[in-house]
Amino acid sequence: VGEKRMSNYKCTKRILTRLFTVFINLVNGCRDVLVVHHQGQLYAMDVRCYHSGGALQYGDIEEFNGRLCIVCPWHKYKITLAEGESLYQAVDDPTAKPLRTYWRSKGVKQRVHKVTEVNGDVYVMLNDSGEAIESDVYQTEKYRRASLKAKPKAKPKT
Numbered sequence: 001v002g003e004k005r006m007s008n009y010k011c012t013k014r015i016l017t018r019l020f021t022v023f024i025n026l027v028n029g030c031r032d033v034l035v036v037h038h039q040g041q042l043y044a045m046d047v048r049c050y051h052s053g054g055a056l057q058y059g060d061i062e063e064f065n066g067r068l069c070i071v072c073p074w075h076k077y078k079i080t081l082a083e084g085e086s087l088y089q090a091v092d093d094p095t096a097k098p099l100r101t102y103w104r105s106k107g108v109k110q111r112v113h114k115v116t117e118v119n120g121d122v123y124v125m126l127n128d129s130g131e132a133i134e135s136d137v138y139q140t141e142k143y144r145r146a147s148l149k150a151k152p153k154a155k156p157k158t
């Protein structure tokens, strides 16, 4: 995938597999965005995990509490595809047996972007709202260079 000098990115849907990373050059910097095509729906979010810069393009997609999430391959944080919320399992009473857990949200931690399809073309429109979101930290040149060199970790043999 090439780089485009604009804040919106376009590609064709047929080249989208499950996960797809686009590197978008902005006039005043770069933004690396992961585009996810899952069960007919498109999602876009910053490609590096808000927690510690994990490579979300190697994450699995799973449902938790009825919400689709990408699971970061580094420390298994769960991030909702649609909103960028981080989900975790909470307990009221850690001494209770059996332990009762339920899902809670830490709020929006990963910046999500708008992605639309028109006649088979996929458009990503960056969410450049001024409010800081934790994943913004990993959109600097330092992390960008590191992640471009990163290779996927081998899956454990079963």
Ligand code: FES
Pocket (backbone or CB within 6 Å): 049, 050, 051, 052, 053, 054, 055, 072, 073, 074, 075, 076, 077
């Ligand atoms: S870097 Fe993603 S969970 Fe830690």
